[in-house]
Amino acid sequence: MNSLDAFANSKLFELERASLRRQLVETRRELEPEEGPVAFRGGRKLLSFSCNDYLNLSQHPAVKAAAIAAIETYGAGSGASRLVTGNHPLFADLERRLARLKGGAAACVFGSGYLANLGIIPALAGEGDLILIDALSHACIFSGSRLAPAETRIFRHNDVDDARRILNAERGRFRHALLVTDGVFSMDGDLAPIAALAALCAEYDVWLMSDDAHGLGVLADGRGSSFIDGSKADVLLQMGTLSKAIGGYGGYLCASQPVIELLKTRARTLLFATGLPPASVAAAIAALEIIENSPDLTMKPLAKARTFTKHLGLPAAQSPIVPLMLGTAEAAMAASKILEEEGFLVVAIRPPTVPEGKARLRFAFSAAHSDVDIARLAGLVAERIPFQPEPVSCQPFS
Numbered sequence: 001m002n003s004l005d006a007f008a009n010s011k012l013f014e015l016e017r018a019s020l021r022r023q024l025v026e027t028r029r030e031l032e033p034e035e036g037p038v039a040f041r042g043g044r045k046l047l048s049f050s051c052n053d054y055l056n057l058s059q060h061p062a063v064k065a066a067a068i069a070a071i072e073t074y075g076a077g078s079g080a081s082r083l084v085t086g087n088h089p090l091f092a093d094l095e096r097r098l099a100r101l102k103g104g105a106a107a108c109v110f111g112s113g114y115l116a117n118l119g120i121i122p123a124l125a126g127e128g129d130l131i132l133i134d135a136l137s138h139a140c141i142f143s144g145s146r147l148a149p150a151e152t153r154i155f156r157h158n159d160v161d162d163a164r165r166i167l168n169a170e171r172g173r174f175r176h177a178l179l180v181t182d183g184v185f186s187m188d189g190d191l192a193p194i195a196a197l198a199a200l201c202a203e204y205d206v207w208l209m210s211d212d213a214h215g216l217g218v219l220a221d222g223r224g225s226s227f228i229d230g231s232k233a234d235v236l237l238q239m240g241t242l243s244k245a246i247g248g249y250g251g252y253l254c255a256s257q258p259v260i261e262l263l264k265t266r267a268r269t270l271l272f273a274t275g276l277p278p279a280s281v282a283a284a285i286a287a288l289e290i291i292e293n294s295p296d297l298t299m300k301p302l303a304k305a306r307t308f309t310k311h312l313g314l315p316a317a318q319s320p321i322v323p324l325m326l327g328t329a330e331a332a333m334a335a336s337k338i339l340e341e342e343g344f345l346v347v348a349i350r351p352p353t354v355p356e357g358k359a360r361l362r363f364a365f366s367a368a369h370s371d372v373d374i375a376r377l378a379g380l381v382a383e384r385i386p387f388q389p390e391p392v393s394c395q396p397f398s
């Protein structure tokens with residue numbers, strides 16, 4: 001055996017032993033009018049509570065038709081980086097719509113949310129700059145910060161006082177400072193204290209960036225986590241994805257005109273990666289059209305999540321994401337298996353996606369879940385799953 005294969009085998013063995021090996025499971029998703037979001041896995045039909053397709057727009061006839069029409073008009077791929085010949089005519093329309101919905105002056109579409117964070121953070125934070133990150137932020141925010149020659153500090157989850165302590169001690173040593181947080185935490189479902197962070201950032205001249213991957217389309221009439229209190233919090237950089245409630249694929253940033261201009265000439269993941277295919281851009285345009293015209297639809301996923309938390313006597317959900325803490329990876333896998341045997345797909349979330357000892361079930365609620373199914377699921381959880389009553393999402397805002 002060559003040393004590469006030996007290396008791979010020993011890594012796999014270690015992961016297997018720690019219940020941390022992941023497997024790709026072929027899954028075909030559908031939206032069934034009577035049943036809701038179903039997933040076919042291993043020959044079985046399951047009701048899925050693990051899709052981030054909160055509004056089920058990936059299956060919406062108008063969204064699919066828009067993608068098909070774009071392929072017919074523009075072809076299957078964009079052929080080059082947007083800076084070369086890949087900037088097909090649909091991008092400008094999508095960027096205008098995103099900027100309008102998010103209350104930004106301008107927007108830039110990236111290949112994915114992950115690529116957006118890998119491009120934005122190093123383009124803005126350089127040598128002599130400081131990056132502050134909430135400890136539970138998404139992996140790609142940490143990846144983006146590692147690509148920047150700036151210094152990174154991590155503040156305790158949703159702890160504005162901890163961020164203030166760091167800024168107090170260190171802000172003076174740095175030229176620019178960027179604070180990055182999830183707007184909705186992807187594995188905990190809680191919200192960042194965005195107004196308090198905006199006030200802190202204004203005080204210390206820090207650029208606030210939120211990753212609204214799980215807010216767009218499902219919070220504040222679809223406008224996302226910067227709009228929770230009825231007005232727009234002062235978030236200079238609103239980043240997000242087109243791959244969750246928007247139902248397709250891609251990433252974006254909404255910001256001021258000069259910031260967007262700068263990124264369009266400096267973000268390496270925009271410059272050196274091929275532009276999104278026309279179908280993805282067209283699908284996102286159609287999905288945004290639906291979101292802007294359907295405030296009732298955008299409120300449903302959160303309402304469904306709250307139905308579930310109410311059944312279980314948990315604190316009211318703040319977003320369509322509800323974690324149920326199990327502790328060990330083994331416990332989370334066993335819980336997932338129990339629900340799967342009863343026809344529910346709720347994938348176990350294990351380290352390194354979540355911290356050691358915080359393995360969990362993560363429930364993602366969609367507009368198409370029925371209250372009857374939610375009640376049955378909650379009953380099953382209450383009866384069969386020995387979850388820990390205090391989810392980390394209950395950590396109070398400071």
Ligand SMILES: *Cc1c(COP(=O)(O)O)cnc(C)c1O
Nearest residue numbers: 112113114138186211213241243
């Ligand atoms: C899913 C996710 C991303 C990555 O977005 P993709 O479009 O899937 O690459 C980034 N940030 C957060 C918080 C996410 O949940």
